[in-house]
Amino acid sequence: MILRIDNLVKHYGPVRAVDGLSLEIGQGEVLGLVGESGSGKSTVGKCVLRLTEPTSGSIELNGTDITHLSRRAMRPLRRDVHMVFQDPFSSLNPRFSIEQIVGEPLLRHKVCDRRETAGRVAAMLEKVGLRQEMRKRYPHELSGGQRQRVGLARALILEPKLVVADEPVSALDVSVQASVLNLITDLQRDMGFSCLFITHDLSVVEFLADRIAVMYLGRIVESGPTAEIFAQPRHPYTQALLSAAPVADPVRQRERRRIVLGGDVPSPVDPPAGCRFHTRCPLAYDECRSTEPALTDPRGAGHPAACHLVTADRVPDAAAPL
Numbered sequence: 001m002i003l004r005i006d007n008l009v010k011h012y013g014p015v016r017a018v019d020g021l022s023l024e025i026g027q028g029e030v031l032g033l034v035g036e037s038g039s040g041k042s043t044v045g046k047c048v049l050r051l052t053e054p055t056s057g058s059i060e061l062n063g064t065d066i067t068h069l070s071r072r073a074m075r076p077l078r079r080d081v082h083m084v085f086q087d088p089f090s091s092l093n094p095r096f097s098i099e100q101i102v103g104e105p106l107l108r109h110k111v112c113d114r115r116e117t118a119g120r121v122a123a124m125l126e127k128v129g130l131r132q133e134m135r136k137r138y139p140h141e142l143s144g145g146q147r148q149r150v151g152l153a154r155a156l157i158l159e160p161k162l163v164v165a166d167e168p169v170s171a172l173d174v175s176v177q178a179s180v181l182n183l184i185t186d187l188q189r190d191m192g193f194s195c196l197f198i199t200h201d202l203s204v205v206e207f208l209a210d211r212i213a214v215m216y217l218g219r220i221v222e223s224g225p226t227a228e229i230f231a232q233p234r235h236p237y238t239q240a241l242l243s244a245a246p247v248a249d250p251v252r253q254r255e256r257r258r259i260v261l262g263g264d265v266p267s268p269v270d271p272p273a274g275c276r277f278h279t280r281c282p283l284a285y286d287e288c289r290s291t292e293p294a295l296t297d298p299r300g301a302g303h304p305a306a307c308h309l310v311t312a313d314r315v316p317d318a319a320a321p322l
């Protein structure tokens with residue numbers, strides 16, 4: 001396992017951003033972590049990079065428990081895990097040239113001297129589809145798509161084992177989203193890094209992720225192989241998210257029944273008792289209001305969901321409430 005998160009909790013004062021979350025990512029595997037804004041998914045990414053200290057639980061990176069490592073002890077491990085941010089502009093130092101930005105991790109970790117760094121930067125820029133003359137440019141001279149390519153080049157130059165990508169295409173124009181997603185897919189296949197891909201948009205990870213985990217109010221409500229999540233979503237929340245995602249195929253679009261969720265996501269300061277989703281679930285019944293469902297995988301098929309109906313081995317259908 002490259003990443004193993006066990007029962008992670010992160011509270012910011014009264015805000016229960018992450019509230020008992022476990023997940024694993026294997027070698028070369030891409031996990032899509034999907035949830036609405038406020039679900040806690042970005043906080044998971046920040047904990048993995050130790051940009052914030054977990055409240056409890058544990059995080060293992062490539063066999064090392066990093067949950068409470070000091071900054072100094074964490075430093076050598078920073079070679080193995082890199083982050084790609086949503087807004088490439090705010091994450092790139094405006095005073096540095098592209099060459100300096102992409103080469104900086106090599107120099108910081110003393111991987112090679114300046115001459116070799118220049119060669120590696122040139123090769124990396126080619127990999128992410130940027131022309132060599134970009135080396136002398138500055139972030140403000142680049143388009144959004146070019147800046148995200150620079151962000152990828154910087155994240156990948158140390159050949160990390162794990163890349164945490166937090167909404168890497170959502171700040172980009174729709175017209176360039178697909179090309180950047182294709183690039184990430186190609187780079188992942190070519191370099192073989194594992195990836196925690198965080199997104200609010202299920203359709204973004206359909207062709208990239210091997211597995212998907214769906215988050216709601218700080219917890220995972222369903223996870224499984226991507227094809228299965230799309231073909232047979234079990235949790236009513238996943239069913240609703242999928243019903244709202246665009247599909248390219250007009251037949252599938254026509255067959256699909258739209259599930260409209262009532263109300264807003266409740267506050268993570270005071271999550272609902274019982275099933276956290278019960279205030280919006282079209283299938284909620286008495287038990288849902290009092291008892292919290294555990295993640296269960298009744299058929300042992302690696303596709304667990306946290307819903308009383310699933311535990312009872314029934315198939316929830318949020319599009320057909322009783």
Ligand code: SF4
Binds near residue numbers: 275276283284288316
């Ligand atoms: Fe809906 Fe109840 Fe299942 Fe929660 S446990 S998802 S409220 S049916």
Ligand code: MG
Binds near residue numbers: 041042167
């Ligand atoms: Mg976020």
